[in-house]
Amino acid sequence: MPARVSEAIVLQTYPFKESDLVVSFLTRDQGKLRGVAKRARRPKSNFGSGLERLSQVKMSYFQRETRELVNLDGCELIRSQFALLGDYGAAVALDYLAEISEQLLPAGEANERYFRLLVTVLDYLGSGAAGCVWRGVTYFSLWAVRLAGILPELHACMGCGNWLDNPEEREEAFFSPYRAGLYCGHCRRNGEMGRTWGLSVTSRDIAEEMLRKPIAQLAHTDWRRETAADLRHFLVRQIENHIERRLITAPALEAA
Amino acid sequence: MPDFAEPLARLINELKHLPGVGQKSAQRLAFHLMRASREDAERLSQAILDVKDKLGLCPVCNNISEGDLCQFCRDTTRDAKVLCVVEEPHNIIGIETTRQFNGLYHVLHGALSPLRGIGPEQLKIKNLIERIGAGQIEEVILATNPTAEGEATAVYLSKLIKPLGLRVTRIAMGIPVGSDLEFADEVTIWKAMEGRREM
Ligand SMILES: [Zn+2]
Numbered sequence: 212m213p214a215r216v217s218e219a220i221v222l223q224t225y226p227f228k229e230s231d232l233v234v235s236f237l238t239r240d241q242g243k244l245r246g247v248a249k250r251a252r253r254p255k256s257n258f259g260s261g262l263e264r265l266s267q268v269k270m271s272y273f274q275r276e277t278r279e280l281v282n283l284d285g286c287e288l289i290r291s292q293f294a295l296l297g298d299y300g301a302a303v304a305l306d307y308l309a310e311i312s313e314q315l316l317p318a319g320e321a322n323e324r325y326f327r328l329l330v331t332v333l334d335y336l337g338s339g340a341a342g343c344v345w346r347g348v349t350y351f352s353l354w355a356v357r358l359a360g361i362l363p364e365l366h367a368c369m370g371c372g373n374w375l376d377n378p379e380e381r382e383e384a385f386f387s388p389y390r391a392g393l394y395c396g397h398c399r400r401n402g403e404m405g406r407t408w409g410l411s412v413t414s415r416d417i418a419e420e421m422l423r424k425p426i427a428q429l430a431h432t433d434w435r436r437e438t439a440a441d442l443r444h445f446l447v448r449q450i451e452n453h454i455e456r457r458l459i460t461a462p463a464l465e466a467a
Numbered sequence: 468m469p470d471f472a473e474p475l476a477r478l479i480n481e482l483k484h485l486p487g488v489g490q491k492s493a494q495r496l497a498f499h500l501m502r503a504s505r506e507d508a509e510r511l512s513q514a515i516l517d518v519k520d521k522l523g524l525c526p527v528c529n530n531i532s533e534g535d536l537c538q539f540c541r542d543t544t545r546d547a548k549v550l551c552v553v554e555e556p557h558n559i560i561g562i563e564t565t566r567q568f569n570g571l572y573h574v575l576h577g578a579l580s581p582l583r584g585i586g587p588e589q590l591k592i593k594n595l596i597e598r599i600g601a602g603q604i605e606e607v608i609l610a611t612n613p614t615a616e617g618e619a620t621a622v623y624l625s626k627l628i629k630p631l632g633l634r635v636t637r638i639a640m641g642i643p644v645g646s647d648l649e650f651a652d653e654v655t656i657w658k659a660m661e662g663r664r665e666m
Contacts, residue, residue, distance in 0.1 A: 223582065228487045254643035260654035263615040264582070288652040293615065299579075299626075302619040306582040463581035 214284065217241055219270040220329055221262050222313045226252065234262055234283060235313055236270060237329065242320040243312075246272055246281035257285030264309050265292045265333060292333065301336060303467040304344045307460040308332065308351055314454045315359045325358045335426050342434030348464065349439050350426045352446040353418055361453045363392035365415055370398030376415070383409045386445050391452060393445075414442040440465070475501060527598070529574040529591045531556045539572055546570045548605040552595065552624065554578050554612055562610065570608070573598065578616040579623055587623065595624075599631055606634040613640040613658070637662075 217238035224232045232251040237243050251258045261268045268286040275281075295301040312329060316322060332351040336343055356362045363369070366376050368384070369392035375384050384393040385407040399407055417439045420429055431438070447461045471479065475497055482493035500508060524530070525537035532538070539545060539559075549570030553559060559572050575590045598604065607628055611617035625635045641659025642651050651659070 226486075255646050259650075259652035261652060263654075288654065291652075291654045293618065293654045293657075296615060296618045297622050299619060299623050302579070302615070302622075303581045305615075306580070310582055459584045460581045463586055466586075467581075 214271060214273050215241075216269055216271050218289070218326075219244075219268055219286075220312075220326070220333075221264055221266045221268065222309045223264060224248075224251075224262055232262060233280070236268075237312055237316065237326060238270065238321075239323060239326045240321055242322060243316045243318050244272070244274075244281055245279065245318070246283040248283040251283075258283075259286075259288060260291055260293065261286040261288045263291065263293065265305050265329075266290070267330065267333070290333070292337070295336060298344075300344050300467045303460065303464050304336060304348050307348055307458075307464045310458055310460045311352070311355050311450060314456075314458070315355060315450060322358065325355070328354045328358060331426060342432075342438070345436060345438055346426065346429065346434040349417070349434075349443050349446075350421050350429075352443055352450075353421050356446050356449050357422070359450075359453070361391075361449055363449065365393065365418060368393065368395035368398055370394045370402055373397075381412045383411055384415065385409055386448060388448055388452075391449065408441065408444060410441050410445050414439045418442055436465070527594075528572050529556075529576060529594070530559060530572055544569075547603050549608065550598070550604050550606070551608045551610050553610050554617065554620070558610065558612075570606075575611070575620070578611055578614070578620040580616045590620070592624070592627070596627065599628060599633065604633060606636065608636050608638065610638045613638075639664075 217240050219236045219238040222235045222237055224234050227233045230250050230252040232248045234248050235245050248258055250256050251262055267290040268288055270286045271284040273282040292305055332347050336347045368375055373395055375395060382396055385399040386393055387404045387407045417431055447458055451457055478497045479493045482488055482496050521533055522531050525532040525540055527540045530537040546569050550573055551570055552573045554575055556574050562568050573595050577585050577590055609621040609624055611620045621637050628635050639662030641655055641662055
């Protein structure tokens, strides 16, 4: 197969041999790929700063049908996240975005909407607006879960099927680590659900708005760590159930 | 995979755990060792055991040391007012070969990387702050790698150390000597401009 150039976002790198790197990267047109960047850790490599995590690049590579790993020739930097590193919270947020993308996306399946989501959220984090880390990672988590096809129904109880958003009496919903989706207070009391956590009405409204509007147009502006923390927790649980392992950056993010 | 005699298979398997050694290299090394004299084999195995038995971490700077303090912390001719912080013990070798630095070192044993499960608690930051608290140090040079992880670590440390009233500097990042500006990307040039000096 001939050489290819794809717009890509670098997800993660692993030292390999003396001075090479194995690079996991998400392309706009080919989905998630893995390749070897020869001599990438040497000062005068063909990659410059382009292989730092979540750098947006034009990646040149060579793909052989029989090989799992592609050969990376070089890359041209489109956008770097280096400027965000002055804020440790933002640096952890970048790791969180990279880990979720690495874990959630299947290899070699193009997902253009997911690619655009990542670019949008990176742009937004780069804006440096107050509270943008929390708003950015919450928006990202919600849409990542949705685009991976694992977002459960947010309006109905998985136990009894009742509407959770009855305008007469809107109530807190509940989720457990062992079951997908949300439950009403009644089913939570009667079902054997083990430990449960609540998902507030406010956070469900935020989720609803995020699914309808671009990130920059959300009405809720005063974002702090506490804002929709229950929603992030819920989304992280959906991801962890799906990938059958814990996300190591999720606790680091909430503690940063 | 071919069927090797059990001791040979075991050696190949052990060698494969070494970084950068795959099945083929492991076989080549194992066959080489099999043909080597018994004395050569003993010297190699003893050298490996000595590294495990006779080396430890310096309690002051976390560098690898034989005995209690490492060679730099023991050396009273070195300038104890300047401290150079690096990620790994082997980074010291690179700085020492320049013969331009005569201060002391502090080895973090890694860089902040939540993605690899490394947070501030996993690094040797606590005894760095204790060393600074002892009062002798006037300048801390942050010589972590010029990568995203190294930069995040440097920024994190500078925020901890600066309020203590010390001079905190970061090694310059930028254009490698012998390369052409034309081929440097924006981050490399930006960092080089940031680290520019008076002439
Ligand atoms: Zn020492």
